[in-house]
Amino acid sequence: MHWDKLALEDVSMTFNPDRPGEYRALAHTTFSVARGEFYCLLGPSGCGKSTVLNLLAGFVAPASGMIRMGARRITGAGTDRVVVFQDAANALFPWLRAHENVEFGLAIQGMPRSEAARRAQHYLDLVGLSAHAQKFPYELSGGMKQRCQLARALVLEPEVLLMDEPFAALDAISKRIMQQELVRIWQQFHITIVYITHDVGEAVLLAQKVAVMRRGPASCVKDEFAIDLPYPRKPTDGTVTATYAKVEASLQEEVGVSLYAA
Amino acid sequence: MPPRVARLLHQAAMAALSIALAVLAWAAFAQYFAFPDLVPSPWSTFETGAQMLSSGALAAHVGVSLQRVLVGYAAGCAIGIAIGALMGRIPIVRQLADPVLQLMRPISPVALVPLSIIWFGIGDMSRYFIIFYGVVIIMIMNTAAGVASTPNIRLNAARCLGARPLQIFRRVIIPSAVPYILTGMRVALGFAFMGIVAAEMIAAQSGIGYLIMQSRMLLRTDIMFVGLVTLGVLGALIDTCFRLAIDRTMKRFMEHQVNV
Numbered sequence: 001m002h003w004d005k006l007a008l009e010d011v012s013m014t015f016n017p018d019r020p021g022e023y024r025a026l027a028h029t030t031f032s033v034a035r036g037e038f039y040c041l042l043g044p045s046g047c048g049k050s051t052v053l054n055l056l057a058g059f060v061a062p063a064s065g066m067i068r069m070g071a072r073r074i075t076g077a078g079t080d081r082v083v084v085f086q087d088a089a090n091a092l093f094p095w096l097r098a099h100e101n102v103e104f105g106l107a108i109q110g111m112p113r114s115e116a117a118r119r120a121q122h123y124l125d126l127v128g129l130s131a132h133a134q135k136f137p138y139e140l141s142g143g144m145k146q147r148c149q150l151a152r153a154l155v156l157e158p159e160v161l162l163m164d165e166p167f168a169a170l171d172a173i174s175k176r177i178m179q180q181e182l183v184r185i186w187q188q189f190h191i192t193i194v195y196i197t198h199d200v201g202e203a204v205l206l207a208q209k210v211a212v213m214r215r216g217p218a219s220c221v222k223d224e225f226a227i228d229l230p231y232p233r234k235p236t237d238g239t240v241t242a243t244y245a246k247v248e249a250s251l252q253e254e255v256g257v258s259l260y261a262a
Numbered sequence: 263m264p265p266r267v268a269r270l271l272h273q274a275a276m277a278a279l280s281i282a283l284a285v286l287a288w289a290a291f292a293q294y295f296a297f298p299d300l301v302p303s304p305w306s307t308f309e310t311g312a313q314m315l316s317s318g319a320l321a322a323h324v325g326v327s328l329q330r331v332l333v334g335y336a337a338g339c340a341i342g343i344a345i346g347a348l349m350g351r352i353p354i355v356r357q358l359a360d361p362v363l364q365l366m367r368p369i370s371p372v373a374l375v376p377l378s379i380i381w382f383g384i385g386d387m388s389r390y391f392i393i394f395y396g397v398v399i400i401m402i403m404n405t406a407a408g409v410a411s412t413p414n415i416r417l418n419a420a421r422c423l424g425a426r427p428l429q430i431f432r433r434v435i436i437p438s439a440v441p442y443i444l445t446g447m448r449v450a451l452g453f454a455f456m457g458i459v460a461a462e463m464i465a466a467q468s469g470i471g472y473l474i475m476q477s478r479m480l481l482r483t484d485i486m487f488v489g490l491v492t493l494g495v496l497g498a499l500i501d502t503c504f505r506l507a508i509d510r511t512m513k514r515f516m517e518h519q520v521n522v
Contacts, residue, residue: 054418077422079422079424080421081422083425085415090416093416093516094514095515096514104420105424108425108426136514152423250407
């Protein structure tokens with residue numbers, strides 16, 4: 001199906017409407033992600049980033065407004081938009097080996113076992129996990145769990161990868177390695193990525209476009225920064241640090257307290 | 263000696279010692295504190311037991327009881343898991359069924375023995391019912407808790423991988439609930455053994471419960487003790503087999519499930 005952009009149009013979202021604990025997470029949020037783009041959503045914690053991702057995934061429906069992929073309105077989850085979750089331990093199926101986790105999406109389509117295994121193998125190779133294909137998730141390190149989630153998503157050849165702080169729980173070095181791998185995969189597959197993070201450095205290293213969200217409640221996208229720099233980007237590169245400063249300044253206004261108070 | 267063998271030997275030695283001490287305490291009590299007719303010594307109990315074993319009488323009673331347990335237990339597990347699964351996933355079913363269950367839970371199967379005889383007569387049906395009742399309530403509770411506890415993230419993951427509701431139920435929710443279901447099945451097995459004795463004490467012509475009740479009429483405490491020891495040994499043996507079977511076949515579901 002042809003589509004040019006994935007968009008939230010004037011979307012509002014309220015939890016527990018008309019009840020105690022009512023919370024307006026999003027108010028009139030509008031933004032769009034071009035096909036093939038690496039798009040980062042950045043914001044202080046509690047600003048509704050994950051709500052946006054759940055809306056894009058089709059896990060929840062907006063109170064008002066519309067989510068669209070090209071001309072088609074998104075009303076539910078689908079294999080064209082696969083999510084990579086931060087909490088890999090819960091997102092992976094703990095009773096399935098790594099390769100069985102990757103085969104899951106194929107198996108439920110009714111694909112013959114041997115064909116599913118062959119395809120899973122291909123994507124396990126691609127994310128560098130073939131040596132650990134027989135392990136159960138609890139036997140995998142944090143980075144390997146995320147590789148497994150990536151393979152499980154990619155094997156379905158989705159159009160969009162929705163990533164919810166996927167590397168936030170990793171140590172600094174694994175995180176850098178996974179970021180590089182992700183950029184490589186994104187370039188190889190020309191896939192669209194919506195990536196949620198609260199880490200300015202990560203956003204600037206990865207994204208073609210960074211959207212900064214307001215702090216909650218009633219959050220929305222406040223600023224967008226296009227970053228037209230080649231990959232791989234070095235954190236110490238002058239243009240990268242200059243962009244970092246611009247994005248940081250925008251986020252700083254939303255954090256409320258000064259991060260630089262002496 | 264490999265450490266694994268050493269550990270097993272240590273465990274076996276401690277188990278043997280534990281049982282030996284219990285038998286010794288029993289023997290001392292029988293010898294010095296109680297009337298021999300009230301508390302038979304371990305040796306006379308084992309002698310009676312050996313006779314009953316060789317005559318085949320004990321095996322017959324055990325066989326009958328086991329068959330009754332099996333029928334009631336299997337039916338209770340199957341129906342309990344089915345109802346529990348519905349309760350755990352469908353809010354309206356849970357809201358309607360839960361209050362009734364809370365009222366039924368304190369009613370012990372033993373309290374239902376007279377009623378079940380009126381309902382089902384003195385045949386095996388009434389005994390199946392008593393065991394079934396004890397088992398089904400535990401299985402409903404445990405299955406419902408397990409099915410309701412599937413992490414939301416896991417459900418969402420399955421959803422975006424293309425799973426339909428029934429596929430999610432079979433491939434994600436049920437496997438996630440396996441630890442709860444199997445734990446329930448182990449607890450329910452114990453209840454089934456308690457239920458069978460109660461069920462066989464009234465209006466039965468065979469089974470371990472009958473054996474124990476009958477020996478009261480004959481003032482044969484040694485036979486009564488044979489019945490009690492048999493119950494203990496049988497229950498522990500079956501539970502061990504159950505645990506080993508779980509370890510061998512269900513390990514991937516039992517271990518490292520988050521939130522269990």
